[in-house]
Structure formats: C-alpha cells, structure tokens
Amino acid sequence: MDLWHIRGGNRLEGACPVQGSKNASLPVLAASILAPQRCRLLHVPRLRDVDAALRILRHLGCEAEQRENEVYIDSTGLSGCSIPHGLMAEMRSSVIFMGALLSRCGEARLSMPGGCRLGRRPIDLHLAALRKMGARIEEEGGELLCRPSKLHGEEIRLSFPSVGATENIMLAACSARGETVIRGAAREPEIVALQGFLRMTGADVSGAGTDTVYIRGFRPTGAAVCRILPDRIVASTFACAAAAAGGDVELRGVEPGQFSTVLHFLNEAGCDIITKTHSVRLRSEGRLRAVGRVVTEPYPGFPTDAQPVLMAALLKAEGTTCIRETIFENRFRQAPELCRLGADIVCEGRTAWIRGVKTLRGAALHATDLRGGAAMIVAGLCAQGETVVFDEGHVKRGYDGFDSALRALGAEIRLE
C-alpha cells in the first residue's frame, strides 16, 4: 500500500520536466514484437504499467529491459504466443498484445484485460474488427483464444473512435495481406506516435491523426530507435495542481497543442498561460473561477483522463462548474472521496456539478483509480492540514516520481 502524505497550502514554483507518455509507450512496447527486431526506446517513464508490459515481453521469450528512461527490446527470440491471466490482469492495454501476436505468430492465447475500473470496458470493437480481418477468435471463460489464422486487409468502420481498437487493428494489419483501412479511427497523439514507430520498423502506414488510417504492408527493418512523446495527461495534472494551489510553474518538454483544451479551461478559470513550442508557463493566484460546462470527448476534445484532475482544481473556484463525462460510464469515483475534504460535488449519472467552497480540510482518502488518485493528491495540495491518500499502487501506474517532482516545486508531500 502506498501512502501519500500531503500538507496543503504551499505555492508551486519552478521548472517541471514532463515524463514520457504511458499511453504512447504501451502500444509501442507491444509493437516491438511485430517482427524479429531490436528496439531502443527513449524517454520511457518508469511505471508499473510499463513494467508489466516488459514482463509480458519476457514471458513471450523476448529480451526486454529498462534502464532509467531507456528500454531495450530484442524480440528475435520470441517463442510463445500466450499470456497468462496474472500478467493480462495488470492493465487494460495488455489487450493490444492480441493484434501484435496475431501479426507475428498468426495465433494468440490471452485472457480479458484488467485496468482501472471506470465502468464497463468491453472489447467488442477490437474483436469484431480482428474477426473481419480473418482472425478466428473464441471466448471461453474469460479467455481469448485466437486460433491459427491468416489475416487479410479489410475496410473497418469503428462505430466509436476507440483508442485501443484502433491500435489493435493497426498492429494486426501490419502482416495482413492487402490494404486495411480504418474509418472512424481514434485521432489521439498516441495513435500518431504508434504510426511513427510502425513506419520506423518498416510498415507502410498513413493517416494517423485523422479519422482514416491506412495500413498497406510491412517490410521489417530489423531495428528501430524511438523517443516516446511527452505525457499530455501528466502535463495537465501539474498544470491543474499549480492552478489550484497557486504558483508559477514552467512545464518543460511538452507539446502544448496536445493538451490545449485543458489549458483553455485553466485560462478561463483565471490562470495566466504562456505557451512556447515545447513549454508552458502557468501562473495562478490560487483563486480560480468556475468554468461553466466541461464535456469530455475523444481527441481533440477535452480528455477524459484529465477530467478528475480538473475537477480537483476547481473545488475552491468561485461559482459552479458542470462536468459531463461521455467516454466512461463510471469516472466520477473520486468525487465522494474529494467530498471528505469538504468539497461540494453532486453527481447524477454522467454529470457532476462542482460548487466552489471557501476551504478544504485535510482528510484520509482512498485512491479509486489512477487519475482519481492523482486528483486526490492535487486536492490535498490546496487543503488545510494533512491529507493522506491510501493507494493500492494506482498512481504509480501512470506517474513517474510524482512525489519528488511535486516536492521540487515546493509542495510538502511524502510517499510512504
């Protein structure tokens, strides 16, 4: 159990280098097995989820090792195509190993993936698309058995721009015969990053970042070096923390355009924001205004992953903010915990109303999920007295050195 002890009230000041993206690293780690090849990945965050992906790679017979922020993978020795339940259950994105294994081995055996409990998280879109491409997938007692199949290119129309389904199809399509076209694809920066890595390893992919992605074949190059893009959700979290606690923080090594919707609302709330090519400076007096209505949407809309931390930032804002969550059915699990600090949040279905209060007082909270846990830490930074967040390791799934980065900005936070 991780215990985050936070004593609120300090302003946050200084430069904050932003880690590499979890959600960009994980598909690239899965893609490293597409062909016998050696990969070197730079700027990879040290996270529980990354570690879980490396253990999956080693289980499959690959060499996979992380030293600080570099990951080395040699997938020439890949010898298996099944992933045991214990490894699959550690995170949601283990499911994209299905597309990668189908591509490399033509078969796979895995179980339903784990991950944060944010409501129902079916993988029907993944399965329908892979089946359309010729995969023979059987579901038996929580197991996914992909029998030996030869994949062929197809036109796939996604009824919702699922990030994971888009990634899975891209991976499977690399070894499919003929062209695959994904219509209604997710447009997230992580999809563009995956396209970049796939091109480097020899795939003919284009269109990522738009709603149509084309995959036309794969001639393995044998090696690739790739730098992971900065984490837009971690950047958003630090921005929300500085906005709420008050301060003057420079986020370094970021792509401001990738979290501009979050910066837009922080600006509306009264923060002074200056963006440069790869940095964002945010100044806040810590007295924010409510921002009216926020609706989470697929990229380029406001990201669901930043919703809990924005909610935390607005707990003391003057007025009422309404947040509508459209991506996950149960993503307000942090709200009852935040109310223990004295916050005034009313949730009804997928809508939450946050009425700003004058003071928050420290309390003991339980981290409900990764971003919800981060939100509690952000709220603790602007609560009087001590907040303790009891966390079964959720926050470390996505934040690398969160406590030390916040301490470097002047926060009083200790991880036990």
Ligand code: EPU
């Ligand atoms: N959905 C379906 N059927 C499917 C796939 C998705 O109904 O076959 C639904 C889901 O149930 C959900 C919605 O579509 O309601 C969005 O799912 P999506 O597939 O887009 O999300 P994901 O691939 O499971 C990734 C991120 C999440 C992030 C979402 C949305 C990774 C590893 N995870 O999940 O990140 O919230 O996209 O942007 O990339 C996080 O980092 O904390 C996190 C949860």
